[in-house]
């Protein structure tokens with residue numbers, strides 16, 4: 068698998084996100100997503116405390132987890148995203164429970180093995196990442212989770228209204244009219260990426276506006 072010669076286009080997404088997130092406060096709204104509410108129940112049942120959040124955006128879900136007493140470590144490659152979450156944490160008196168780091172998730176995750184009880188990634192794996200990069204990120208999540216740790220992620224799927232629209236970049240990846248690159252998943256892709264995990268569930272859910280159609284995937288480290 069390769070990016071089909073689209074490397075510059077994929078790399079440009081960092082600036083694209085930075086532009087949007089720095090000029091659009093609460094781009095996804097202030098309220099936590101339904102996916103985060105669902106995930107919090109699962110994490111609580113599992114007794115999880117230390118959480119890794121991938122692609123936290125402006126923190127709408129971060130503060131649901133932190134407010135429930137979890138220690139949340141957020142990685143995102145947008146400077147504005149990371150600064151916004153840190154500032155919100157300070158204002159809410161939650162700086163002790165929220166750690167942010169500017170980080171490109173195409174690189175190995177910067178934590179030792181077994182650091183976390185759980186990992187959460189809402190609409191991050193379906194960004195401008197080729198399957199090889201997503202597989203490598205899933206292996207990294209597996210590595211930094213403790214045995215039995217839970218990984219919950221959502222991705223836009225091939226039933227999404229935007230699937231098949233815009234410029235095709237290979238592997239089910241499209242650049243939409245708004246200039247965002249989205250990797251649309253089918254069920255087989257979700258299953259391929261679950262190596263080393265027990266698949267606890269693959270559900271369909273929706274995200275407001277459009278609506279975006281998502282898979283919500285619950286994995287447990289074997």
Ligand SMILES: C[S@@+](CC[C@H](N)C(=O)[O-])C[C@H]1O[C@@H](n2cnc3c(N)ncnc32)[C@H](O)[C@@H]1O
Pocket residue numbers: 084085095100121122123124125126127128142143144145148170171172173188189190191194195
């Ligand atoms: C669709 S938004 C979702 C934000 C947040 N999870 C939410 O639902 O509110 C995707 C986020 O992932 C970040 N992102 C995309 N690709 C990334 C990468 N390679 N490394 C780190 N962050 C990335 C973007 O900056 C953006 O904040």
